[in-house]
Amino acid sequence: MANPAILTVDDDPAVSRAVARDVRRRYGDAYRIVRADSGEAALEALRELKLRGEQVALMLADFRMPRMNGIQFLEAAMDLFPLARRVLLTAYADTDAAIDAINLVDLDHYLLKPWNPPEEKLYPVVDTLLDAWLATPAPPETRVVGHRWSAPSFAVRDFLARNLVPFRWVVADEPEGGRLLAAAGLGPDSLPVVVTADGKALVRPTESELAAHVGLNTTPEADFYDVVIVGAGPAGLGAAVYAASEGLRTVLVEQRATGGQAGQSSRIENYLGFPDGVSGAQLTDRARRQAQRFGAELLTTREVVELSGDESSHLLRFGDGTAVAAHTVVLATGVSYRVLDAPGLAELTGRGVFYGSATTEAPSCAEQEVYIVGGANSAGQAAVHFARYAKRVHLLIRGDDLTRSMSQYLIEQIEGIGTIEVHPRTEVARGEGSDHLERLTLRDTRTGEERTVETSWMFVFIGAEPRTSWMPRAIARDERGFVLTGPDLISDGRRPKGWPLPRDPYHLETSMPGVFAAGDVRADSVKRVASAVGEGAMAVSLIHRYLEGR
Template identity: 65%
Template sequence: MVDPEVEPVVDERRASGRPVLLTVDDDPAVSRAVARDLRRRYGQEYRVLRAESGADALTALRELALRGEPVAAVLADYRMPQMDGVELLEQAMDLFPTARRVLLTAYADTSAAIRAINDVDLDHYLLKPWNPPEEKLYPVLDALLESWRAIPARPADEVAVIGDRWSARSFAVRDFLARNEVPYRWLLAGQPEADRLLSASGHDAATTRLPVVLAPGPGPGGPQVLVDPDDTALADHVGLSTRPQREFYDLAIVGGGPAGLGAAVYGASEGLRTVLVEEHATGGQAGQSSRIENYLGFPDGLSGAQLADRARRQVAKFGAETLAARSVTGLESAGGAHVVRFADGSSVAAHTVLLATGVSYRTLEGPGLEEFTGRGIYYGAALSEVGACADEDVFVVGAANSAGQSAVNLARSARSVTLLVRGPSIEASMSAYLVEQIRALGNVAVRTCTEVVSARGDEDGEGHLRSIVLRDRQSGQEHEVPATHVFVFIGAAPRTAWLEGTLQRDAHGFVVAGPDLHLEDGRPPGWALERAPYHLETSVPGVFVAGDARADSVKRVASAVGEGAMAVMLVHRYLAQS
């Protein structure tokens, strides 16, 4: 039951609009102690509810969800009969996806708790007892609640996406919203509610081009109806910033992956007027990782989305601007200024520029493979599609860490996961900890010396993937296998085509910098300064590069963050000498 001495869920008179903290423990004495500590610290701002079983907790959460009341955090004991804490938190995530999830464990359960954190996207675990709470409980919850409050307060039904299940553009819209942490409702065209919303907005369900997004407008007047919007229009209407607030900056960062986010934090915290420009969503490829376990300082691992969320909040905390959904098409330099030009003709200017554009996954080549992109074939983790893979036979193409992390994540819900690898093994390109995890999973198979050569669709006209053709690279034999979901992680191509003719790149398109530049008399051709380029400086003075887009860089999150920080130090040096 839910404890009435704390605050009864069913008492409408007490529902003051305060967010809820729910604690769940089958030991009544422990449960009361947890609730007491929570009330003492957070009772003025939050409603504290207490349940003594997973079933009671889920009942309470469902009632809160029906009434539209916010839940900030759920703290669940690991060992409970019928439903343990991990199972409860997994189900709570479906009801309140943004609520912070904390597992309460005894010292003897630490190893099991760590494994659970790696297997489920938990936010933290706490050892019982935690006396004094001022040292061992409150600092953890303070940080988690701060991150929860930082999420824009948009009710999930404020944004609705109406589209076709197998439409590539519908998938792209959902993926954009998910990666930018914008809550939304997904409605299939033809469903009664979808048709009702379209009719109410003045659109004919039979003839309107999909997807349609119903979103809060930038001003009064009710929901705005966006028919097949581009990313910039979509970002504008869901509250993301797309336009610079200044005319000139000290530092403009192109790319919002770990290198760009690291540079934005260090630049803004050190007083530089900083703007970060991102085309898709901050976090880059790392932001799509289901679990990063080898990043320094996070022994229990964290998801790419968690890392990106924390970095975004740091960027905002220090006052750097972030521009979303802006496609960069050119870079011009004149005097002491650099101008970054956008696809819509607008621009942003700065004393210095950092190129942190990262890389994109290479695409599969062969009949049908391009046709079914976004309709069964997905590049990257495609987090908005993971839920559709439950009890399915899923394929992951690739042999590096991103592929391994995706395979482990998908294995939690898919019936089977087959890792397709061109080479003879995964050991040469994948971290040892991931290799061990994959070997321990009973529903993950690794097929080496195998490549995807073509894809075929259904025969009922819906236009989605039904099968792929695999080729054995040793024997040359081909055979067709049923497939509805294929996630591709094959190599990396730098996102630098827009820099053609502007600065030095290598044969693969990676930006060359510092001592790797082609030099004439100790300086790059056309270099106007007497000094040699700094370590991360490109062939254009004042333009730097960091992270995966740099030639011969180390493709790791930690090195990208480090290069972003180093670039800011070099920016200071450049500005001091200009």
């Protein structure tokens, strides 16, 4: 394992060099010193350390930095390394801000500049903080042992990463992988193996087994609720926060992982309140913790397969036969990426072909040629993210350019990154490889001309399909399967067939009274994180109206 890191960040080059020099002189043998010249650069360094499974012991940040000051940086850094000790470097005039930061970011200490001599003003403080960090028990570690090019191994890692469960990836062919398998009395045919924090070895675990052993809740505490929310993407999380905060008994049911497609985003830069951007994982984690703080329950790996009921109560049945009931339901199941229909790709899924932004794979793409299929924001965000690691990122789009489907800020970012190349009017004709993807055949959609490229990495972001096949026929949908709500259910001034109430459906209400839809699953919704959160909140206000009018 690499030495734990001490990170220093200051936009003044002279001060940055001085603090890094003084820290390295005293602690360089036992700690790796990482230096950054801005809050944004420091956060990116922390994300890379997080992805590599490394530890950060201490962060020293200057208070006065443009765009992101030291307090803002430390607040964001807490999401990545909550156990790291935090120090603010400040001038005498800013001591009030430093004192305020003690509560805001749980600041451990602030140092006045200059700190000369370091033997008196710097080292005693850092010594104390490092001793405290070393004495803090490390969080339990989950280890995943598997093959590099294995779809089941990737599925386990992706599930843990998307549920924000810390784990360490161990390749079975490496010495540590062999030792872990031998200790568990297992062989290579058992992979993937998950070794939990308490030492239990799970052989080829299902997602439900994983959830139960890594602390994720899978069992509801009650049989009846005021509201059941199906789907924990931005719309579902927004509904959970508002419902629980307003006193409704709330349970949020997710089949796979919180965050939905937004949770897979490497960087969301146009979400209100985050001027420096926020990763989908960070936004998801904050929303999840916020909902749970208000009392909402969160169930994972629970697939809803049936919905029934009337205007008085609704029953949701899970795949294992158990069920929960509620006065109201919010459908926030979102959408899934369409499968790329080209020969050779299906058998390579999870082995070089990935759907969505598989951030766990980003460090492995270092100095590689990466291909991304899609022209919307999710594809653009992935291209910018993977460009930090890859030798070159190739963005394949069927249209003439990006302007029809991608936000302008992302287009400008992509144009400014020399290692991203956009290929217009290009589609994937087929994929080939033995144990993993090795080459792609690309086709010009205008001329039909084909060419072959060597690559082991392709990430697909094409279109969206609503997750509505399990819903009852009583819930009306459009020709593409998206749920119709409110005014869209009224035709020629008439309410939907079978509608039992003497009023029109509320704006987000489906053709089943008391069942609401929010976010991407709803027909003609705006496919943006902010609008999904807003619809989740609006659904709760309509639920109050529904409950009061029964």
